[in-house]
Structures are given as structure tokens and as C-alpha cells.
Amino acid sequence: MLKIDELKFDSQGLIPAIVVDFESKKVLTLAYMNRESLEITLLEGRTCFWSRSRQELWRKGETSGNIQHVVSITADCDQDALVVMVVKDGPACHLGTDSCFNTKVFESAQPAPFSIDGLYSLLQDRKEKLPEGSYTTYLFQKGIDKILKKVGEESTEVIIAGKAGDRAETVYEIADLMYHVMTLMVEMGISVEDIRKELASRHVIDHKIKQEKMTT
Secondary structure, eight states: OOOGGGSOOOTTSOEEEEEEETTTOOEEEEEEEOHHHHHHHHHHSBOEEEETTTTEEEETTTTTOOOEEEEEEEEOTTSSOEEEEEEESSOSSTTSOSOSOOOOSOOOSSOOOOOHHHHHHHHHHHHHHOOTTOHHHHHHHHOHHHHHHHHHHHHHHHHHHHHTTOHHHHHHHHHHHHHHHHHHHHHHTOOHHHHHHHHHHHHHHHHHHHHHHHHO
8 A cells, every 4th residue: 555655746745636436437626635635635534635726725525515535545657646536425516517527628529438427418408408309308298107107118028028038138128228217317307326326325234234144
């Protein structure tokens, strides 16, 4: 395990810290730490930075409540930069956005890799703009009763395919079900982050149960 004394702080006594969401792996912000703020971060288990503009220590979330709980801190090969993996309580950016990195400078013509978060954003856009000819638009226009009906139908299709032992068909039907469930999430204002947090809380409970069984 690397020690603080082995890190290379710059001439101002600072080291860049790239903060990354542990669950989504999204880059949240780039901040700076000095030795004291890093020691506080390690001691308290939440991010503390050095504000270059205010020239003072800055505990993330001390006024906004958007605390970042540290999962791990990793130094690069030159030991002059850090990646800080966190579980966040709220938006990382002072503008209220999930990440500070939102303004595109360049985007390749290559299609972006699929992600659950990307699909959720697409569904949100469909709900907001309601483009003609879109099946998603049709669902949102019909409302929650139609969406719930489709969730029920797709659940049945998953059961039928699974019972038949047809792996390819089961994968296909699960994809359909996930799409309709996420449409329901957007309709009800339930975020992917809400689901991640719920699953994470169950993981902790499950881990405790396993530990209790092992000690009894």
C-alpha cells in the first residue's frame, strides 16, 4: 500500500484527484488535494479537497449535503495523480448536474457503446420531446396504464421462454422487459441511481446475513 510520503505533490503542494462514481464509473470531477486534505479524506472516509480559488480546505458536501464517500484511492504510475472512487449522495457539480463534464468538445462518428444510463437518457429525451413515429412516444402518450400492461405482458413472455429452456428467446424477452421497465421508471421519475442504491442496500443486508450464518 502506497504511503502519502511517496506521492509527488507539485510545487504548490497539490496533487490532482480525478473523482469517479464507483457504481456508474462516470468521471464526476477533477479537483486538487494537498497533504492535509488527503489526510482528512483518509481519516473521515469522505472527499476533502484544497480549493485553489478560495485557498482553503473544502469538504465536499459540507454546505450542499452532496457528500462523496470514498471507496478507494489509486495513484498513477508516476505517483503524481490520483483516482478517487466514491459513492455519492448527490450531484457532483455545483451547477447541480451529476458530473462536471457535460460540454462536448469532440465526438466521433462512431456510435457510443450501449449502457443502461445511456438508454435511460434516451428514454428521458423521448418523454420530453415526444418525436412522431417513436414507439416510446406512443407509450408515454398512452400513459402509465399502457406502460404497466406492457411490463406485465413482457414478464409473462420471459416466464414462457425461461420455462421452455430457450436461452436465446429468454435473452430477447428479458431485453424487452428491461426496456419497458425503464420506460416505467422514466414515467414515474425513478432514476437508475435509485435502483443502484436499493440494490446496494440489499447487498449489504445479504452480506450481513451470510456473515451471521458463518458465525453461528
